[in-house]
Amino acid sequence: MKYIRLPELLDDLAVARGEGVFPKIIQVYKKNDLLILDKWLLTPLSETESRDLLEVVESRCSNNSTIFTSQVEPCGWHGKIGSVPIADAILDRTVHNSYTVNIRGEKSMRKRKSVI
DSSP: OEEEEHHHHHHHHHHHHHHTOHHHHHHHHHHOSEEEEESTTSSOOOHHHHHHHHHHHHHHTTTSEEEEOOSSOGGGHHHHHOOHHHHHHHHHHHTTTOOOOOOOOSSOHHHHHOOO
16 A cells, blocks of 8 residues: 655656656556555646656556545546546546545534644
8 A cells, every 4th residue: 555645646756757767666656556646636737747647547547446535526637637638538547437435524624623
C-alpha cells in the first residue's frame, strides 16, 4: 500500500522525468497493491502533469486498486485535467469499474474536532 498526495506524486514524476528514470518510477507506482491518491485534482493540471497522471492510471488499470480522495466529483475532472482526450482516458480507466463513496455533513471534521 502507498499513500501519497497528488501534488507530491506529480513532483515525483517531474523529477523522475528530468533524471531519466520515469519508466522506473511508473513501475514503482504500478506494483503497489493499493495506491491512495489524496488531494485529487484540487488544482488544474498542466499538459505534462495530465500525461504523467494518465501513465500512472493506465499502468494500474485492471491490475491494482486505487483510491482517489477529492472534493471534486468525476463530472468536474475534465475542467481540472484540461486536455479533453487525456481526461476522457483517465475517466475511462477509473470510473467504469469503480465505487463512489460520498461523505457529506453539516460541519467539517475540523470544526467538529476543534476545541473552540
